[in-house]
Amino acid sequence: MPHANQPTGDVSRALVDLNPPELAKFQQLEAACEYFDQSDEALIQILHRAQELFGYLRDDVIRFLADRLRMPLSRVFGVVTFYSFFSTVPKGRYIIMVCTGTACYVRGADKVLEAFQKELGIAVGQTTVDGMFSLTTARCIGACGLAPVAMIGDDVHSALTPDKVKQVLQDYR
Amino acid sequence: MTPAELSAWRDRARQAMAFRNAPGKAAGPLPDGTEKELLICAGGACISSGEPSVEDALVRALAKAGLDDRMRIVPTGCMGACSLGPLVRVLPDDVLYVNLAPEDATAIVEEHLVGGTPVERLLYRPEEGADPIPHPADMPFFAQQEKIVLSNCGLMSAERIDEYVGRDGYQALAKALTQMTPEMVIEEMTASGLRGRGGAGFPAGRKWQMLADAPGDEKYCICNADEGDPGAFMDRSVLEGDPHRIVEAMTLAAYATGARKGYVYVRAEYPLAIRRLQLAIQEARQGGLLGRDILGSGLTFGIEIRVGAGAFVCGEETALMASVLGQRGQPQPRPPYPTQSGLYGQPTMINNVETLANVPPIVLRGSDWFTGIGTEGSPGTKVFALAGKVNLTGLVEVPMGTRLRDLVETIGGGVPDGLAFKAAQTGGPSGGCIPAAHLDIALDFDSLQAVGSIMGSGGLIVMDETSCMVDVARFFMDFCVEESCGKCPPCRVGTREMHGLLTSICEGTATDETIGQLESLAEVVQSSSLCGLGMTAPNPVLSTLRHFRDEYEAHVTDRTCPAGVCRNLLTFTIDYDLCRGCRLCQRHCPTDTIFRINGEKKYRIEQAGCIHCGTCYEVCPFGAVKRE
Numbered sequence: 122m123p124h125a126n127q128p129t130g131d132v133s134r135a136l137v138d139l140n141p142p143e144l145a146k147f148q149q150l151e152a153a154c155e156y157f158d159q160s161d162e163a164l165i166q167i168l169h170r171a172q173e174l175f176g177y178l179r180d181d182v183i184r185f186l187a188d189r190l191r192m193p194l195s196r197v198f199g200v201v202t203f204y205s206f207f208s209t210v211p212k213g214r215y216i217i218m219v220c221t222g223t224a225c226y227v228r229g230a231d232k233v234l235e236a237f238q239k240e241l242g243i244a245v246g247q248t249t250v251d252g253m254f255s256l257t258t259a260r261c262i263g264a265c266g267l268a269p270v271a272m273i274g275d276d277v278h279s280a281l282t283p284d285k286v287k288q289v290l291q292d293y294r
Numbered sequence: 295m296t297p298a299e300l301s302a303w304r305d306r307a308r309q310a311m312a313f314r315n316a317p318g319k320a321a322g323p324l325p326d327g328t329e330k331e332l333l334i335c336a337g338g339a340c341i342s343s344g345e346p347s348v349e350d351a352l353v354r355a356l357a358k359a360g361l362d363d364r365m366r367i368v369p370t371g372c373m374g375a376c377s378l379g380p381l382v383r384v385l386p387d388d389v390l391y392v393n394l395a396p397e398d399a400t401a402i403v404e405e406h407l408v409g410g411t412p413v414e415r416l417l418y419r420p421e422e423g424a425d426p427i428p429h430p431a432d433m434p435f436f437a438q439q440e441k442i443v444l445s446n447c448g449l450m451s452a453e454r455i456d457e458y459v460g461r462d463g464y465q466a467l468a469k470a471l472t473q474m475t476p477e478m479v480i481e482e483m484t485a486s487g488l489r490g491r492g493g494a495g496f497p498a499g500r501k502w503q504m505l506a507d508a509p510g511d512e513k514y515c516i517c518n519a520d521e522g523d524p525g526a527f528m529d530r531s532v533l534e535g536d537p538h539r540i541v542e543a544m545t546l547a548a549y550a551t552g553a554r555k556g557y558v559y560v561r562a563e564y565p566l567a568i569r570r571l572q573l574a575i576q577e578a579r580q581g582g583l584l585g586r587d588i589l590g591s592g593l594t595f596g597i598e599i600r601v602g603a604g605a606f607v608c609g610e611e612t613a614l615m616a617s618v619l620g621q622r623g624q625p626q627p628r629p630p631y632p633t634q635s636g637l638y639g640q641p642t643m644i645n646n647v648e649t650l651a652n653v654p655p656i657v658l659r660g661s662d663w664f665t666g667i668g669t670e671g672s673p674g675t676k677v678f679a680l681a682g683k684v685n686l687t688g689l690v691e692v693p694m695g696t697r698l699r700d701l702v703e704t705i706g707g708g709v710p711d712g713l714a715f716k717a718a719q720t721g722g723p724s725g726g727c728i729p730a731a732h733l734d735i736a737l738d739f740d741s742l743q744a745v746g747s748i749m750g751s752g753g754l755i756v757m758d759e760t761s762c763m764v765d766v767a768r769f770f771m772d773f774c775v776e777e778s779c780g781k782c783p784p785c786r787v788g789t790r791e792m793h794g795l796l797t798s799i800c801e802g803t804a805t806d807e808t809i810g811q812l813e814s815l816a817e818v819v820q821s822s823s824l825c826g827l828g829m830t831a832p833n834p835v836l837s838t839l840r841h842f843r844d845e846y847e848a849h850v851t852d853r854t855c856p857a858g859v860c861r862n863l864l865t866f867t868i869d870y871d872l873c874r875g876c877r878l879c880q881r882h883c884p885t886d887t888i889f890r891i892n893g894e895k896k897y898r899i900e901q902a903g904c905i906h907c908g909t910c911y912e913v914c915p916f917g918a919v920k921r922e
Contacts, residue, residue: 164620165603169562203622203779204603206562222524223719223755224681226769260606260773261524262563265681265753266339266376266688277342 146174147185154189161192164200168207177208213248213255215293217241218272222261225269229282233269234258236283240290253294295582296590297468300459307460314449315461318388318429329364330407333383335448337372337531338566339688340379344395345369348380351399359403371535373448375435376688378418383430383448390430391416420707434704440667441691442675443528443651447535452570455577458538464583466654467542470549471591474657479550480506483653485661487673492518492609492646493724493750494826495672495739498653501643504633505551508641515553516637516644517544518614519560519567522606523722524773525753528677529647531689533560533567536651537574541584541597543650546657548595551643556597557618562604571599606723606777610825611644613779624781625825648677648752668694672738682719682755685710694738698728701737702756713758717841721750723770723777724830726837727763746837748830762859763842764849768796770834777827785828788819792835800860804850813839858921861906865922866899868910872918873897879910879919 139147153170157163167190171182178201187194201207219234234245237256241249248255264270267279271289278289312320313331323329334340334349349367356362373381378392382402389412391402401413417426418433430436441447450457458464470479484499505513517540521529533540544556560568575597578584586594600618607613608623611632617623618637636642652674656664665673672694678701681687685707692701698718702708709715717727726747728735735741739749757766771793778785795812798804816832823829839846848854855863868879868888875895880888887903888910890896899910911919 160620162618162620165617166601166620169601169603199622200620203624204605206602206604223722223753223769224525224687226524227682227755227757227761259563260522260777261526263521263527263530264339264342264376265525265527265679265755266379267342268681268687270342277338279339279342 149174150182150185151189154186159190161190161196164190164192164197165204168197168201172207177211179209183209211248211252214253215274216255216257216272218257218259218262220260220262220264220268220270220272221258222265222268224265225261228268230269232283233271233281233286236286237271237290240286254290297472300464300468300583300589303456304459304462304465307456311450311457311460313385317383317385317449318431320386323364327364328366330366330387331385332365332367332402333370333373333385333449334367335371335373335379335381335383336369337376337379337448337534338527339372339376340381341566343379345380347396348382348394348399351396352382352402355399355403356407359408361403361407365407368451370450371447371452372444372531372689374439374444374689374691375686377686378688384412387412388430389428390418390433392418435686435688435690435707438696438700438705439691440675440693442655442667443532443648443677444535444689444691445655446539447531447689450536452535452537453573455538455574455581458536462658463538463654464542466656466658467545467549467583468589470546470657471589471593476506476550476552479546479657482657482661483550486652486656486664487661487671488649488652488656488664489672489739490646491648491652491676491751493721493748495749498645498649501633501645502547502551504631505553505641505643508633510640511552511554512638512640513551513553514637514640514642515544515547515551515556516614516618516642517556517558517650518609518611518644518646519558519564520602520609520614521561521564521647521751522609522777523724523751523753525681525719525722525755526679526751528679528689528752530564530567532647532651533564533571537567537571538578539651539654540571540647541574541578543645543653544597545584545588545593545595546653547643547645547650549591549593553643554595556595557600557637558597559600559602559608559614559618561602561608568599568601575599605779606773607779607825607827610827613825614644615642622779624779625827627824646751669736669738671740676737676749676752678737678752678754680706680754680756683709683713683758683761684756692737695736695741697733698735698737699733701754702733706756709756709758711758713760715756716759716761717757717763719747719755719757719766719834720753721748721833722753723773724748724826724833725750725753726833727757727766727841729841731841746833746840748833760857760859762800762855762857763838763845764796764799764855765857765859767835767838768793768800771796771831774827774831778831779827782822782824782828784819784822785824785831788815788823788828789831791815792819792832796835799846799849800855801862802849802853802860806850808850809839809843809846854922861908864906864908865901866904866906866908866911867920867922868896868898869918869920870896872916874916874918876915878913878915882909882913884909 187197270279309325380394382391405413480502488498489495605623608617610625612626613623632642668674675691677691774789780786820832873896885903887900
C-alpha cells in the first residue's frame with residue numbers, strides 16, 4: 122500500500138482509457154486543482170467545480186481528487202458526505218428544490234412538497250425513472266417574500282399552491 | 295489612486311447620480327443628457343417574479359419610442375418590497391410602479407415618459423379601490439423605514455464601482471487612511487456601540503480591539519456571509535445590491551486591526567451574491583482600493599471568497615473557520631476564541647455582513663450620529679426580513695427599538711384574509727416566538743431577550759391563528775436534527791429525542807409526563823452542548839412552552855389541536871343541514887369511508903376508517919365538512 126500522501130499515478134494511468142469528452146472533464150478538473158496550487162484548503166472549492174463538471178461526485182472523481190490533492194481518500198469522502206450540497210448519486214436533468222424554510226412552511230410548503238411527490242411519483246431525494254427530475258428540499262433559498270417557493274434548475278417559482286405544481290412541471294416536460 | 299483622485303472621481307460620479315442622491319428633488323437632464331432614469335429592482339425576489347422579461351420589454355419599448363438615448367434603465371439591488379415586485383422606479387419624478395408584467399412596459403413609456411402622466415393602474419394601492427400612492431416616500435412601507443445598511447440597495451447598480459463611488463463609496467476608507475490612526479478607528483467603533491448583527495449582539499468595537507491587541511503580524515478577518523437562518527435574507531441583499539460596501543468595511547477592519555488578509559465565507563445557495571462580490575473585489579483592485587499600497591497609504595490587504603456547501607453549523611465561528619480551510623465544518627470548544635487562535639492558529643476576527651455594512655457610515659459620519667439612532671443599549675438600525683402571514687413582505691430597515699406592532703401593522707400592512715395575529719417568530723431555529731400580548735414590544739437586543747426570544751440575524755416570520763405552535767416547535771426541531779453536525783451527543787441525541795417528544799404531542803400519543811420530559815431535556819441540551827447551534831436548539835420549544843403552554847396542554851390532555859393543524863387530533867364530520875348530497879367528498883375520499891345516509895341525499899363520515907387527511911374538508915363546496 123503506497124503512502125496516502127504520495128500521488129500514486131494509478132488514477133492518471135487509468136485516464137488514458139477514457140473517451141474524449143470524459144477526458145476533457147478530467148483535464149478541466151486538473152486545471153482547477155492547479156489553479157488552487159493543489160492546496161488541501163481548496164478542497165470544497167474544487168469539489169464544487171467537480172460537481173459542476175460531472176453532475177455528481179462519482180467514485181472515480183473523488184479518487185482522482187484524493188490523488189491530486191495528496192490527501193487520504195477518507196478525508197475527501199468525509200467532506201463530501203458532510204455537506205448537503207454535494208451528491209454521490211446521479212441527479213436528474215432538472216433539480217427541483219422545494220424550499221421548506223420558515224416563511225414557506227408558514228405559507229403551506231408542506232402541501233406544495235406533497236403535490237410534487239404525488240405528481241412525480243417519487244419521494245424527496247429520489248430521481249424520476251426517465252432521469253428528468255430530482256426532488257430535494259432546501260432550508261431557505263432567501264426568497265421569503267414570495268413564499269412558498271421552489272427552484273427548478275435555476276428558475277424560482279413563487280407563491281406556489283398544490284394546484285400550480287402540475288402546470289409548473291408541464292413547462293419542463 | 296490617491297485620496298485626492300478619489301475625491302475627484304466621486305465628484306464626477308455624483309453628477310451622474312444626481313437623480314438618485316435626491317429622489318424627487320433633483321431636476322433637469324444629467325450631464326450625459328439623460329432625462330429620466332428607470333430603476334428596476336434586480337434583487338433575488340424580483341428576478342424570480344419576472345424582472346428580466348419586464349426589463350427586456352422596457353428596453354424594446356424605449357427603443358421603439360426613440361427614447362433610448364435620453365432615458366436610461368438601471369438594474370439595481372433589492373428595493374425591499376418583495377411582494378410588490380417586479381418594481382420600477384422612475385426618476386426624477388420618483389414614481390414607483392408595482393407588480394409589473396412585460397405588457398405594462400408600453401404603457402409606462404407612452405403614457406408616462408412620452409405623455410407625462412403616470413400610469414395610475416400600475417401604482418401601489420393599500421387596498422383595492424383605494425387611492426393610488428405614486429411616491430415611495432408616501433407609502434407606509436417605506437415611510438417608516440430608516441436606511442443605513444440598505445441605503446444604497448435599490449438605488450444603484452451593484453456591478454459598477456462608479457455608482458458606489460458616486461454614493462460616497464470608499465470615502466470612509468480615505469478618511470481613515472488620511473485623517474485617523476488605527477486606534478482612532480477602533481475608538482470610533484467602540485463609541486458607536488455597534489453590536490454584532492449576526493445574532494449574539496457582541497460589541498463590534500470590542501472584537502476589533504481584541505484583534506488589534508492580539509500579538510503577532512499574521513492576522514485574519516473573515517466576513518461571515520453564511521446566512522443560514524431560514525427566513526433571513528438581508529446579507530444576501532447587501533452582497534447582491536451593495537458588494538463594495540463589504541470590501542470597504544473589511545479594508546477598514548484591516549487598517550484598524552492589522553489584519554493582512556480577509557476571507558468572505560458565502561453560502562453556495564447565493565450564486566449571484568458570489569458573482570457580484572467577485573466583480574467588486576476585481577474592480578476595487580483595479581482602482582487601487584484593494585491590494586498593495588491602498589490609496590497610497592502603504593496598507594496592503596487582499597480578500598478571497600470561500601464558497602460554503604450547505605451546512606447550517608458553518609455559521610458558527612469555529613466551524614466556519616474549519617470550512618474555510620476545506621474541512622468538515624465541525625465546531626471546536628471555545629476558548630481559545632478566534633481572536634486568540636483562529637485560522638492557522640493565528641488571531642482571527644469574524645464579522646457578519648450586516649455588521650460590516652454599518653462600518654463605513656460610522657467611520658464617515660461619526661459615532662455621535664450613529665448613537666442618535668435606535669436605543670441606548672442597541673444603537674443604529676436593524677434590517678428585518680419580514681415574511682409569513684403579512685400583507686407586504688420583504689426587507690425592511692428600522693431604528694432599533696421600533697415596536698413590533700409598527701412593523702407588522704404599519705409597514706407590513708397587517709395580517710391578510712382578516713385573520714388575527716398570533717405570534718412573530720424571530721431569530722430562526724435559535725430564537726423564539728413573541729405572542730400577541732407582547733405586540734408592543736420594542737425590537738432591540740435586550741427587550742427580545744426579556745421575552746425569551748432573540749434578535750438573531752433578523753428573520754421575522756408572522757404567524758396567524760392557523761399556525762399550531764407545537765407544530766412550529768417541531769418544525770424548528772426537525773431543522774436542528776438535520777443540521778446537527780453530530781460531534782457532541784447533547785445536540786446529536788438530544789435534538790432527536792426532543793423531536794420525538796414533540797411528534798408524540800402532535801400525533802396524540804403523548805402522556806401526562808411528556809411536557810415535563812421535554813422541558814428537562816431542553817435544559818440539558820441547552821447547558822451541555824458544545825456550540826451555539828446545540829445550546830440554542832431548545833429555544834423554540836422553551837419559548838412556545840412559555841407563551842403557549844395551554845396549546846401544548848390541549849394537545850396532551852384534550853387530544854385536540856386548537857389551530858386545526860395536527861391532523862391526527864382532528865375529527866371530520868359532515869353537517870347534516872349544510873350537506874347538499876353532491877358526493878364530491880365521497881368520490882375524493884382515499885379510504886372510502888364516506889357513506890350515504892340511508893334513504894336520504896345526505897352523507898356521513900364513518901370515523902373508524904378516517905385517516906384525517908382533510909381532503910373532504912378541502913373539496914366541499916358548501917363548507918359542510920367540519921374540522922374540530
